[in-house]
Amino acid sequence: MLGKSVISLDDLSIPQITDLLHKAQYIDAHRREVAHACDGRVLATLFYEPSTRTRLSFETAMLRLGGKVIGFAGAQLASVTKGESIADTLKTVSNYVDVVAIRHPKEGAALVASRAASVPVINAGDGGHMHPTQTLADLATLQSRFGRVTDLTVGLCGDLMFGRTVHSLIETLCRFGNVRFVLISPDELKTPQYVLDRIDATPSCSYVEVKDLVSVIGDLDVLYMTRVQKERFFNEDDYLRLRDTYILDEDKLALAKEHMAVLHPLPRVNEIAVEVDDDPRAAYFEQVKNGMLMRMALESTVMGDELPGYEPFENK
Numbered sequence: 001m002l003g004k005s006v007i008s009l010d011d012l013s014i015p016q017i018t019d020l021l022h023k024a025q026y027i028d029a030h031r032r033e034v035a036h037a038c039d040g041r042v043l044a045t046l047f048y049e050p051s052t053r054t055r056l057s058f059e060t061a062m063l064r065l066g067g068k069v070i071g072f073a074g075a076q077l078a079s080v081t082k083g084e085s086i087a088d089t090l091k092t093v094s095n096y097v098d099v100v101a102i103r104h105p106k107e108g109a110a111l112v113a114s115r116a117a118s119v120p121v122i123n124a125g126d127g128g129h130m131h132p133t134q135t136l137a138d139l140a141t142l143q144s145r146f147g148r149v150t151d152l153t154v155g156l157c158g159d160l161m162f163g164r165t166v167h168s169l170i171e172t173l174c175r176f177g178n179v180r181f182v183l184i185s186p187d188e189l190k191t192p193q194y195v196l197d198r199i200d201a202t203p204s205c206s207y208v209e210v211k212d213l214v215s216v217i218g219d220l221d222v223l224y225m226t227r228v229q230k231e232r233f234f235n236e237d238d239y240l241r242l243r244d245t246y247i248l249d250e251d252k253l254a255l256a257k258e259h260m261a262v263l264h265p266l267p268r269v270n271e272i273a274v275e276v277d278d279d280p281r282a283a284y285f286e287q288v289k290n291g292m293l294m295r296m297a298l299e300s301t302v303m304g305d306e307l308p309g310y311e312p313f314e315n316k
C-alpha cells in the first residue's frame with residue numbers, strides 16, 4: 001500500500017483492510033512503541049467542508065505517530081476563494097507534505113485530487129459519495145463488538161440517500177459477504193440504486209427496504225443510525241419534514257436484542273436520544289476512538305512507515 005491513495009475502500013483488498021484492522025488493535029495496545037513511527041512526516045488536511053471527528057482524528061493520528069500537520073478547515077481561508085482549482089492546490093501541497101486528507105462537498109473531488117497529487121491522498125468524504133475512513137472505523141467497531149464483520153443482520157436507518165457513510169459501509173460489507181441488510185428510510189431518502197445493485201451482485205448478501213424501525217429492530221445485530229443530511233437538501237421544507245422521522249430512544253431499544261450494537265458516524269442531531277448513550281449497546285463513541293486508531297494505521301501504511309514490533313497479519 002506504499003504510496004497508495006485511498007478514495008474508496010475498493011482501492012484496498014480484503015487482506016489489506018484486515019491487516020489495517022489488526023494494525024489498529026496493535027497501535028491501541030502499543031501507543032508508546034509507535035509514538036515515533038512517523039517522525040519527520042507531514043500530513044495536510046484540506047477540508048473544504050465542516051468536520052469535527054474526521055479532521056481532528058486525522059491530525060491527532062499523525063501527531064500520535066510523531067509527525068506534524070498543516071492544512072485548512074474551511075476553504076474561505078485558502079486560495080480556492082481566488083479561483084484556484086483542486087488540481088493546482090494538490091500539485092502545490094504535494095511539495096510540502098507526505099500525505100493528504102481531503103474533504104470536499106463535490107462527489108469525485110478526492111479522485112481529482114489524487115490524480116493531481118504526487119503523494120497519497122485519502123478521501124475524508126466527497127459529497128454524498130464515499131467516506132472510506134469512516135467505514136474503517138465502523139468495521140473496527142463491528143470487529144471489537146462481534147469478533148467479526150460478517151454473518152450479521154445490519155440495519156441502516158435514516159438518510160440512506162445522501163449518507164455517504166452508509167454507501168461506503170454497504171459496499172465494503174458486501175465484499176466481506178454474508179450480511180443481511182435492513183434498509184430503513186422514508187421513500188424520499190431511500191438507498192441509491194447503484195448501492196442496491198452492489199448488494200444484488202453479492203450472492204451471500206441480501207436486503208429488504210422498510211419504513212418502520214420498530215417492526216424490525218428486534219431482528220438486528222447492528223443498528224446504524226444516520227443524520228438527515230441537511231446540507232445536501234435543495235429544499236428546507238423537505239428537510240424539516242424528514243429530519244425527525246426516526247428517533248432511537250430507550251423505549252425502542254427495549255425491543256432490540258441484548259447484544260445489538262448501535263452505531264452512528266456522528267454528528268447526531270435528534271436521531272438518538274441522549275438517554276441511549278448510557279446503554280451498553282451504544283457503540284458510537286467507541287467508533288470515534290476506532291476512527292483515530294484506523295487513521296493511524298492507514299497513514300503509517302500509505303507512507304510505508306513500519307510500526308516497531310508489528311507483524312503484518314498475513315505473516316501470522
Ligand code: CP
Binds near residue numbers: 052053125134266
Ligand atoms: N463522521 C464524520 O465524518 O464526522 P465529522 O463530519 O465531524 O468529520
